[in-house]
Amino acid sequence: MSERWKPNVTVAAVIEHDGRFLLVEEHTPEGLRLNTPAGHLDPGESPLQGTVREALEETARAFFPDRFLGVYLARFERPQRGEDVTYLRLAFGGRAGPADPARALDTGIVRTLWMTLDEVRASCERHRSPLVLRCIEDYAAGRRFPLDAVHTDASVYGPS
Template structure:
């Protein structure tokens, strides 16, 4: 099976404080877009570790995941290339820790913003991911799963034997 289909695995953080959610504004090929702090799972990394890393890189905050909100699958066609891509997103709720104001945000991240659910709903045309709002709505509905439902075998972090 040389052309086996594989989704792109991503992680996202749902961070709520005083009725506002922490989002990032990103410069994309389609203009400025809003998203949860999110990114791709890297080789040798667990989804939890990826989420912690992505939040730090995109917001300059430490992040501690406390629950899985859900796993989301969506399909997207890139505007520039026409590529047909499927994403599988693991969305985690959690708490913010220390802010490292000295850190430079990831390439493409313009700024962080705190938005109410109403503001997020009203800005759908600016969402980078079509599941951004669904993740927020599931969080608001109280959907939470224990972190141990996402198991990463120790073999993931080990070098592959040749």
């Protein structure tokens, strides 16, 4: 029997304030890249909890989601390392609180920056994945699903 395909589940926050979007600049094997605050969903947490956690870790800001943007799928190939990975991203939109100057940014994050939609569009060659722009474009277009569109069963949090 062949091995079962398992996409990597990631969560992402699209944060806008006064026409600018909050991105992170991070170290990757391909060099410095731009991304929305995002990362892997951890065991025992809902997608919403994971997004709030990732945003805090990567931006030192509390994230207050008010919408679900959608489910996104993308494939990433790194032939020189023999990697072929599919990412399943659940993206949420909302606002962020002020930066906590006492909190360090997550390992690998160089800085945060606020960019206009035009600046995000113009920097595509530096994006971590094509989903960065797609999620921001969906937010800018007014895409909005209720937060409860993503259900997490209680079994995720531990034994019954």
